[in-house]
Amino acid sequence: MLIKFTGGTVYDPMNGVNGEVRDIYAKDGRIVAAPQPGTKIDAEYSLSGRVVMAGAIDPHSHIGGGKVTIGRMLLPEDHMGHEVARTDLTRSGCGHAVPSTMTTGYRYAEMGYTAAFEPAMLPANARQAHLEMGDTPMIDKGAFVMLGNDDFFLRSLAEKKDFSFIKDYIAWTMHASQALAVKIVNPGGISAFKFNQRQMDLDEKHVHYGFTPREIILTLARGLKELGVPHPIHIHGCNLGTPGSLHSTLATIRGSEGLPIHLTHIQFHSYGTEGDMKFSSGAPQIAELVNQYKNVSIDIGQIMFGQTCTASGDSMRQYGNTKSANPKKWVVMDIECDNGCGVVPMKYRDKSYVNALQWAIGLELFLLVNDPWRIFLTTDHPNGAPFYYYPHLIRLLMDRTFRNEMLEKLHPQAQAATILKSLDREYSLYEIAIMTRAGPAKSLGLRDRGHLGTGAIADITVYADDTDREAMFKTPLFVFKAGEQIVRNGRVVKVVSGATHVARPEYDRAIEKPLREYFDRYHTVKLDNFRLSDQEIVESNCGHTGGECGCVIVQPCGPRI
């Protein structure tokens, strides 16, 4: 079936198309070159005056795995008043900060997103995470597996095992847990927490194993680079949310030795200790260094005011945050001695100095980092805000007047402590398209996503060119997934499953021998049961590659594009 999208204003940064009026053709789920004149067009959409972009990609959103479920169980009040009734097409659900899986999928699609990636999947929780993501319809999914706090890795590092041994272990874990990339959360800190350390800086030694977070980060960054995993090591650094975290973040960037690294929700790691309140913005220093180090990419983790629920693997820092829990209840737990988990409900208030400044720091970072290819738009759903605040965030970035109006409502001292008012930058649609489509796709190694060139999957979002950018990005006119119309006027019109993206670097299977011994001795499950097979996360061996029926897509490993 040949579909023609006629006359839309196209923003496709991967192919350098900046607001040109173009026709796009899609056949059998993929974008194709213009056919011979006279070829029969099966369907045509006239998009004159409309803005056309590839489907948006969220590179960091907690949509699956144990902690989201804990958040749902912890917060019945998050469900009440946020019920979503079933319709003929969609199923019922509920939730504001931690919506149910189905609702998550529908809301993403209704906002023009066609992919979202779960950034903190514990190997021991991979099965749960994939089952939950399998229940998240409409969008493509994938997960980053957490390493760097698990005992096997730390032991290997402490025993000074051969580097290839550690590389094999990384690759084995990615295979076993069906991951697309590797994330490290508070390097060594979650493990150190269990040895009663309550804080751990970049060069502070783990009391038991004796090495520093710096060594862990470099080992993993180098390992992933040598394995050819497309996405660089996804780092949730030391000292999340503490005043002064700025310094460990700067040190992490400086110490990256040219290895590709991605610093996630960097807003939470950009706090200084200046001023009367001993809490200040470190955004200018961080942005300066990010601009300078081209091997670094970041996503922001912007906060928005209102009720949400923070969910992180970082049990050390989340334990520290429990005193700010609102409502006053929280869960911090160990999971299978593998990693940690901390769920703390949070209400960000614009009248609070700290919260207001956090909001401003996120925006400062957005506006001060020059290269949109290395900065991605996230709220670290649900930690900064639920993901469906993105349209509001986009308006804040694109509309200086609106931004300054919002700024004036904040805590007066916070207004004085931020340079936000002096930042005139306004993002263009082209830059937004980079930040929400091309950039994440490139970083994650999704070669046929995030752009509209020939051969790409026909994941297309069409917006009305509204001057109110919030309204524009909130209700896309059409969303197409693999050439099929799934959303019209911001409502789901067809339910699809979405695929799971994984990366499978080569490794030496001999690693299974010591691993099997380790599992037999320490784990609650056997190695063979730990491993997650394809059949568990897909419905059939269909041979599809476009995610037509919720299948697995293996992204090629190799040198970065």
Added chain:
Amino acid sequence: MSTLNFKLRQAPVATVDLSALIPAKLAGLSTGDIEELPLGALKVADLFDVSGTLGDAIVISGGSPLLDYVGAGLDGGSITVEGPVGAYAGRGMRSGRLDIRGDAGAYLASNARGGIIHVTGSAGSFAGGARPGDKFGMLGGTVVVEGDVGERAGERMRRGTIIARGKFGAAAGSRMVGGTLWTETGFGPRPGPLLRRGTLIGPKVDDMLPTFADCGRVDPVVLRILSRSVAQTLGALAPKALPIIVHKFAGDQATIGKGEILLTG
């Protein structure tokens, strides 16, 4: 006083949230506007014939156990229901008066902060109780139930009074933090599990928990004050004044034990 009437045309087939039908939310709307108000998937006009003029009083003629949240959030004015209601009636009510001429469902007056609720029939479980996610149950106000009350009345209740002419079901006053449960007939089995503070008053108890300590017969002054205050608030609805001397049990000793069960019989 002008009255707005909602006449139920036919019993609903699924639960309906009626929290929109309180005077404060309807103020300034014409009858036509009110008929168009959404009630979940339905509109007001799908269920009710609307007549009369809006003032302080609302009358709902005909009831159903599927009408939830009747009078929820009521702050001033009165609502009278000629029939039974479903769950969460009077939830979060702040002031005013809710009259239910029939039975009420579960979670009657949960999270209510003030006002008077009168139920001529019986009330369901968790009357004055905390819903999952709530910190506390009832936080103030007075509830009078002519019939019996279901299980676990006053769950996590903090303040206020629930008076029943009939009997309270099992585990009345569970995890209660404050407030008063008062029955003229008696308590069901094991009242007051994990009762922290708060007062349970009644002529008899079916089965006393072993974690309540017998304190003998006492004559607290507060009983006279309570009887007088309730008589003042409720007028003709008030129960018979309490005797001077009651038999006190203190508990629940499994927690801080500052609560009491006072037997008047």
